[in-house]
Amino acid sequence: MSDGVPESNDQESPEAPPERVLTTLNQDGSRRWIRPRSVVGRYRRWRRRLAMVLMVVFVGVPWVKVGGEPLFLFDVLHRQFTFFGQTFLPKDTLLLALFLLGSFLSWFLLTATLGRAWCGWGCPQNVYLDFMFRPLDRGMEQLSKRFFGRKLTAPLPVVLQILRVAIYAVLCLVLANSFLAWFVGWDALMAWMSSSPADQPAAFGVVAVVSAAMMFDFLYFREQMCHLACPYGRIQSALLDPDTMIVAYDSARGEPRGKAKAAGQRGDCLDCGACHRSCPMGIDIRDGLQMECVTCASCVDACARVMERAKRPPGLVRYSSQAELEGKPWRLVRPRLFLYIAVISAVWGALGFMLVSRSSADVVALRAQNVPYTRLDSGLISTRARVKIENRSEEPRSYSIEIPDLAAGQLVAPTEPITIPAGGLENTTIFVELPASAFTKGELPIGIRVFDGVDFDETIDFRLLGPWGAR
Numbered sequence: 140m141s142d143g144v145p146e147s148n149d150q151e152s153p154e155a156p157p158e159r160v161l162t163t164l165n166q167d168g169s170r171r172w173i174r175p176r177s178v179v180g181r182y183r184r185w186r187r188r189l190a191m192v193l194m195v196v197f198v199g200v201p202w203v204k205v206g207g208e209p210l211f212l213f214d215v216l217h218r219q220f221t222f223f224g225q226t227f228l229p230k231d232t233l234l235l236a237l238f239l240l241g242s243f244l245s246w247f248l249l250t251a252t253l254g255r256a257w258c259g260w261g262c263p264q265n266v267y268l269d270f271m272f273r274p275l276d277r278g279m280e281q282l283s284k285r286f287f288g289r290k291l292t293a294p295l296p297v298v299l300q301i302l303r304v305a306i307y308a309v310l311c312l313v314l315a316n317s318f319l320a321w322f323v324g325w326d327a328l329m330a331w332m333s334s335s336p337a338d339q340p341a342a343f344g345v346v347a348v349v350s351a352a353m354m355f356d357f358l359y360f361r362e363q364m365c366h367l368a369c370p371y372g373r374i375q376s377a378l379l380d381p382d383t384m385i386v387a388y389d390s391a392r393g394e395p396r397g398k399a400k401a402a403g404q405r406g407d408c409l410d411c412g413a414c415h416r417s418c419p420m421g422i423d424i425r426d427g428l429q430m431e432c433v434t435c436a437s438c439v440d441a442c443a444r445v446m447e448r449a450k451r452p453p454g455l456v457r458y459s460s461q462a463e464l465e466g467k468p469w470r471l472v473r474p475r476l477f478l479y480i481a482v483i484s485a486v487w488g489a490l491g492f493m494l495v496s497r498s499s500a501d502v503v504a505l506r507a508q509n510v511p512y513t514r515l516d517s518g519l520i521s522t523r524a525r526v527k528i529e530n531r532s533e534e535p536r537s538y539s540i541e542i543p544d545l546a547a548g549q550l551v552a553p554t555e556p557i558t559i560p561a562g563g564l565e566n567t568t569i570f571v572e573l574p575a576s577a578f579t580k581g582e583l584p585i586g587i588r589v590f591d592g593v594d595f596d597e598t599i600d601f602r603l604l605g606p607w608g609a610r
């Protein structure tokens with residue numbers, strides 16, 4: 140390939156295993172570089188259009204704000220997550236659990252229905268690799284041919300290799316920043332960029348590490364990310380069933396394969412290898428359903444052109460299902476999907492209800508630590524409680540505290556409203572003075588009212604501690 144490695148560097152060795160273990164490994168264990176042929180066809184056109192939209196989404200979404208809040212922000216540093224302008228804090232465990240469960244189940248439904256459509260059509264790994272880096276490699280090969288007279292499959296001249304690595308570095312730096320923006324936000328990222336590395340060593344370290352990881356991935360690791368590292372690729376076999384949509388070769392029609400079709404003796408496959416050569420995962424779809432296949436449909440387009448030229452009907456390699464290939468009816472709608480849809484609807488419904496009914500603040504009253512009450516010189520009891528107030532709204536709010544129906548005493552602190560920033564959490568201690576006779580068996584049930592004068596007004600039950608007897 141353009142990084143100095145030929146299209147296929149298969150090597151035989153006396154110790155070679157009887158069959159290939161990975162498409163990216165030669166039989167002697169060395170790397171087999173995959174250099175897929177570029178294809179044209181309707182699926183390729185649709186994938187290109189979708190890839191352009193997705194690249195804008197991947198880079199642009201962190202810029203989008205809803206009501207002053209990011210549309211999406213996975214703020215791991217501050218342990219808060221924002222989805223569609225709704226911020227989830229660490230204590231929103233149930234909401235987060237429902238969100239993650241709903242997301243995973245929806246993903247499972249997509250896989251059970253459309254197979255690895257996400258991998259081939261939507262995953263950033265394949266979007267960037269297929270529509271940014273591989274076209275760049277092909278451009279380098281064209282330059283090599285035009286200005287250095289080399290074959291397209293020959294190693295690049297050193298000057299073009301250096302240029303290629305430099306362009307990869309710039310692109311990976313941009314992609315690393317746009318990736319990090321999902322986790323820290325563009326505002327923080329712009330602040331990092333506009334300051335000196337000496338002022339923000341940790342931030343620059345993170346950008347450097349992520350950029351280097353992307354360089355490693357796109358320059359070297361490539362399709363092995365799908366083969367070896369991605370957990371989704373690993374679990375997909377458990378999610379597929381005979382009716383799941385896959386890319387498949389119709390062996391009943393294609394076999395016996397052969398270059399020329401002697402009358403009535405051969406199937407439609409011309410054994411031209413176009414499907415295999417176009418595969419970015421390096422597999423031959425004619426070997427059947429394989430874990431490495433990401434359903435990108437490059438082989439479908441490649442074979443369709445071969446069939447067109449040979450004046451045979453298209454669809455020898457096509458989107459299909461195992462059931463359809465075996466001559467059974469293809470059931471797109473089946474009980475398993477209904478089960479997924481029912482559970483997913485319940486999970487998203489519960490999450491939606493909890494979000495809609497969620498109040499703009501959360502208040503918790505707790506016992507004071509250490510000495511719960513003291514006796515004042517005046518003979519009154521000074522007792523206290525801790526109150527935690529979390530402002531879940533998108534703006535600063537001022538919260539007042541009252542104890543209604545406190546007939547025999549008074550709240551002495553706090554008397555002023557407590558201002559808490561958007562998303563902030565404040566701990567305060569309330570002090571109440573009252574006579575010892577107000578307590579029964581050392582306790583006095585009260586209600587602590589917290590309100591912001593906007594839309595939050597809640598009274599929580601609490602038991603103040605005091606002396607056991609009346610004196």
Ligand code: SF4
Nearest residue numbers: 418432433435436438
């Ligand atoms: S076999 Fe076909 S659909 Fe599967 S990854 Fe290769 S080219 Fe894409």
Ligand code: SF4
Nearest residue numbers: 408409411412414442
């Ligand atoms: S591209 Fe079509 S005809 Fe050519 S080898 Fe593949 S399946 Fe056979």
